[in-house]
Amino acid sequence: MSYKLLLLSLAFSAQVLAVSQDCSVEVIENTKHEICKTENGKVVTKFFDKGEVSSISYYKDGKIIKERNFxxxxxxxxxxxxxxxxxxxxxxxxxxxxxxKPRSKKRVQDISNVEVVLEEYGFHHRTGALESIDVIENGITVKRKIIENDKHEFSYIFNYDGERIIGFEAIDLNGKKIGDYSQNSIESLPTSTGNEKVKIAIIDSGFDHQHEDLIDHISINYDDPIDGVDNDGDGLVDNYLGSFYDENGDLSFSHFASYFDSGDWGRPSNIIAKTYGIPFETISLNRPGKIDSHGTHVASLALRDLESTSLIPFAGDYGDAKYLKLISQKIKSESIDFVNMSFSFPHYATGDLPRSTLDNLRSLIMNNPDTVFFVAAGNDGKLFDGTRFNCLYPACYSFDNVVTIGATEDSDWRNDNIYKMAKYSNYGKRYVDLFAPGTKVEGALLGDMKIRYTGTSMASPMALNIAAKLKELFPNKSALEIKDAMELGATKLDVIDSEFGVISFENSRNILESI
Structure with missing residues (x-):
């Protein structure tokens, strides 16, 4: 290494190190090493076989302080x-x-010559801001500290069933519980009566069935209590509060909720069912920050301020063709008015999913012609042109009972109609029907808390919410009549590239009143 190159490499070190030309070359494990001493450390440069620098390591007081790889x-x-x-x-x-922007960070300690991870730091993928610190004991993450604006706001304390997280308590800095969640238990039953004016269903990842925004709307299926038997014969075993479908059958619980009113427990884990009677959310620590639940947030937006609407939640592996078929049958038997689908599948030609999944998704919609499906347009910022590699499903289905929703830049409905199309939203008059607010929309967070999310996944339930409000006002109108009024009453704007425009509750209501 030349003297100038050495100076250049040292300039990147954490501290300015005085340079000495006392360098030596060694071959270690068939790799050339150049070791140069500095005033208070050393610089070790490794080389590829052809002589290019592969890495430079900087040491101070006998300890490594930086390593660069080329x-x-x-x-x-x-x-x-x-x-x-x-x-x-x-x-x-x-x-x-x-x-x-750091990709990852951890606090480690050498114990018996083994590097043991004590903490893992999580950063926002775009901004690089610190979002969380996971505390690890004996290889298990026991706590997650939530960081906002460089301040510790609260912590999750995790509950395990074997090696899998099944719940948590959220604790503030004073030790007070501010939220909690458990996959396999119910503290209180929903208060829905079964006589609501509107019935909706949501197909999503999972739900916080105890969240205050959801609990009073979830429909109770008294014909199929949780006992390991499909009492109502609908193919969904124990779908008491909806269902969670486990495609691979690899989820199990030491105990799973049984008779809720008595607090009893039943069904040992060696009976692995494909479906569970609580539409729970799985908990993953792969993403930093708050423990989220896409379905919980979506459901809270769909149910916002509704007074006579019940919800049947379908959670779990909704990409499984068999599950889609069972959902289709349930939607028909329950005469569901509106369904939200804040998800997207690519064309089967991409090879990313079985053709049977798309076939059954298509059949689900076709076999329920009186149900209106609100679906997210997707967040690629693209014009849907109908080609197999530039369309998503169900967004690009052209059925009369499918309403594809794009997102505006807004977090809620405006009074001035000065809407702008969100840059991330897919668009196009051929496939995108209506637009709704989808940017930093506040909704439910797992554990009875709140959070803001962005995407057409938020815009779709915002649109469904308007449909449900109209249906509550006009219970004798069909779901398709509600949909037609929303399309006719939409506000057309040049900046919104869709077939009809932005949804207007007032215009839609006026149209329904006039017919």
Whole structure:
């Protein structure tokens, strides 16, 4: 390495190190190493076989403080920094591509010559802001600290069933519980009577069945209590409060809720059913920040301010063809008015999913012609042109009972009609019917809390919510008549690229009053 190159490499170190030309070359495990001493440390450079620099490691007081890794073309691809703390632990921060935004960070300690992870830091994928710190004990994440604006706001304390998280308590900085969630138990039953004016269904990842925004709307199926038997013969075993479908049958519980009113427990884990009678949300720590639930947020938007609407939630592996068939039968038997589908499947030609999934999704919609399906347009910011690789489903189905919803830049409905199409929203007059607010929309968060999310996944239930409100006002109107009024009453704007425009509750109501 030349003297100038050495100076250049040292400039990237955490501290300015005085340079000495006391360098030596060694071959270690068939790799050339150049070791240069500095005033208070050393710099170790490794080389590829053809002589290009592969990595540069910086040491101070005998401890590594930075490592940079290069491609054979000379571009730096990754970087790691090491901060050695007074308690004997160290912080290791990893960068890739953008060296201003950390990709990951962890606090580790060497125990019996083994590196043990004590904490893992989670960063926002776009901004690089710190969102959470996971506390790990004996290889298990026991706590997640939520960070907002560089401040610790609250913590999740996780509950496990074996090696799987099945719930948590959310605790503020004073030790007060501010929220909780459990997959396999019910603290109180919903208060829905079964006589509501409007029936909706939502197909999504999972739901917080105890969230205050949902609990009073969830429909109770008294004909199929949780006892491991399909008492009502609909193919969905124990769908007491909706259903969770486990495609692979790999989820199990030591105990699962049985007789809710008595607090009894039943059904041992060796009876692995494909369906569970609670439409629970699985809990994953793969993403940093707050523990989210797409379905819970979507449901809260669909149910906002509704007084006489019941919900049948379908959770779990909705990409399974068999589940879609069972859902279709349930929608028909229950005479569901509106269904929300805030998900997208690609064309089967991509090879990303079985053709049977799309076939059964299509059949689900066709076999329920009196039910209106509100579906998310998707968040690719693309014009749907109908080609197999530039369309999503069910958004690109052209059935009369499918309403594809794009998103505006708004978090709620406006009074001035000055809407703008969100840049992330898919669009196009051929396939996107209506637009609704979908940007930073406040809704329910798992654990009886609140959060703001962005996407056409939010716009679709916002649209369904308007349909349900209209149906509550005009219970004798069919779901299709409600849909037609929403399309006729939509506000046409040049900046909104859709067939009808932005939904207007007032215009739709006036149309329904006149017919």
């Amino acid at each position: 491609s054979s073309s000379g571009n730096e691809v990754t970087r790691s920094t090491f901060e050695h703390l007074s308690d004997g632990t160290r912080l290791v921060t990893y960068y890739m591509g953008d060296f201003n």
